[in-house]
Amino acid sequence: MEAPLLHLALVGTPNSGKTSLFNALTGSRQKVANYPGVTVERKEGFFVTPLGRQVSVVDLPGTYSLRGRSPDEEITRDFVLGKASGETLPDLVLCVADSTNLRLTIRLLLELKRTGRPMILVLNMFDIASRRGITVDVKRLAKELGVPVVTSIAVRKGGTADLLKLTDEISAALAAEPVENSWRALGVSELRATQREADRIIADCVSLPARPDTWTARIDAIVLHPVGGLIVLALILFVMFQAVFAWAQPAMELLKSGFDSLGELVQATLPDGLLQSFLQNGVISGVGSVIVFLPQIILIFLFILLLEDFGYMARAAFLMDRIMGGAGLHGRAFIPLLSSFACAIPGIMATRVIDNKRDRLTTILIAPLMTCSARIPVYTLIISAFIPARDVWGFINLQGLVMFGLYAAGIISALLVSFVIKFFMLRDFVPAPFMLELPDYKMPRLKSIVIGIYTRAKMFLQRAGTTIFSMMVLIWFLASFPQPPAGATGPAIEFSLAAMIGKALEPLLAPVGFNWQIAVALIPGMAAREVAVAALGTVYAIEGGSEAVEQIGQVLATKWSLATALSMLAWYIFAPQCASTLAVIRRETGSWAWMGATFAYMLVLAYAASLVTYNVAVALGAG
């Protein structure tokens, strides 16, 4: 008879390498980074042990105790205690420890023992511990703790071999009858006693060299310097946004000319008609105009991944704590907000680590104001069409500077909105505490960076192929039908459904300087921000007729005034143009009302910002 599926659970303090271990065991590619609180969901994976036992393993958010103080810690608590509905209790708990820092995990392990689940202590990151001269008497530790202990190196090939072997041995001998669960929330004195007990065991079994990681100390002397640290942070952000603009250009030019020749090829080989128009205007001018931005998106992800893997995120939170505090936010909120530069969705999920409900809600509400990567195509398109590419002060690219300004506008408005929310919600006078472990720096691992970028690039292309493509088909259809009556003059698109819809909306948007083509592009742009670029590409391509194989950027430069362009930029800083973000807000807040509130406040801000921008620009003669 085949042995039943063995259920494992990975539990441990934050940043101990649970997800790395999960990835190593199951071959998955879950997100790993060097700061506490990366994993905020439970994830299940499967593998087969060397002896052929089928295993299901669940990765859980890191936690210091089973008290469940924040939504992510509750997930771990409920899973370990079997409170989660429809979940089986794990047959074996793998308690994962960072070997360089055992105190907190050993205390957690003593608490976990009370749940009565069979357990293994996994001394992970054993490579770092050995390098630092930390030695552990594994046998003695196992005896003192009363659980098997094994070392592992989650990020090295074969680094989990001992763990797999032990799992086989233990699973063969697992008792089938349920064990008594005597866990209850620990009181302060019990907590203290378990920490003392943990410290005693560590003193007996582990020998620590006195010196901490010298590299971390040296880097922190600069990075956490009260003044120097803030300058470094500003510099990192500045270089990041400059780079997104300047470094990606060559690759983007290459993609652009690729799509251009593709368009010419289609025009040359296919007969004039609907099929030619669909491929050229709908697919190539539409979807192609979004794919062109792939290099920029890869670059911004590269920066964020490097910062995350290096261990900088927790430092940024430290530096920003008081500054964010002035706006009524929590220093901890900086990590979700910085992740939102990539995409607001993981950013909103990451707020689960914030224990204070109102702090968390505020962070969720403002996360969509951070400039996500989907805005990059819109910003870049307009900036390259309207802002001259010259250098200011000799070395700063003006276009990059405007890009930086747009990012800054997003951040500042997020802080202002949070300040207003704080004011209206009459938040607690005393700010919620900020307590965060600052992990030692780690060299970013090439493999995990490559995998991270590959996954993001794949997601982007998949979106281009699905959401954006289907929106483009719709736009192409609306912009092409009905066909003009015989003998009609003027561009064919004037007779289409798209023109009718756009013109119906135009009066609403005229005060902010948007023409009917923009109005049409904004509607499918609700699905995803980049769609607006693709939609403009298609609408103007159809309008231009088959002879105009012009770049969308050049078209805009001739069709829009500078005031309209600036107004559009202002609109995109605020507009709630992303259905998936709204859906995640609804899920994470558990309320339609908060989703509606986010949508409404962002829309109002977008309209107001565009109105002001447009009218000021016109008054200054840019109309």
Next chain:
Amino acid sequence: MTDTTDTRSHMPLGLAQRGYTGVIQHLAAKEAGSALSDVELESRLIELGFVEGARVEILHEGLVGRDPIAVRVDSTTIAVRRREAMAIIVA
């Protein structure tokens, strides 16, 4: 232990300067005026390793009001605000 090491007077870690090193004497959550309840604050501090007898050192401090502080507690570095650090009595 109390008589020999008690040449320095007890003080809250929240008042200490950068570079300060000492040993935790006891926790006094009541004194901190944190948004958390006393029990909750004390539990969290213990969970982060702030227990009696642990060595602490203030490694870094922030710009505004020298807040927050980065504290070395044995083998870990923890960022806390001075307000919460008022509950940690050191000497």
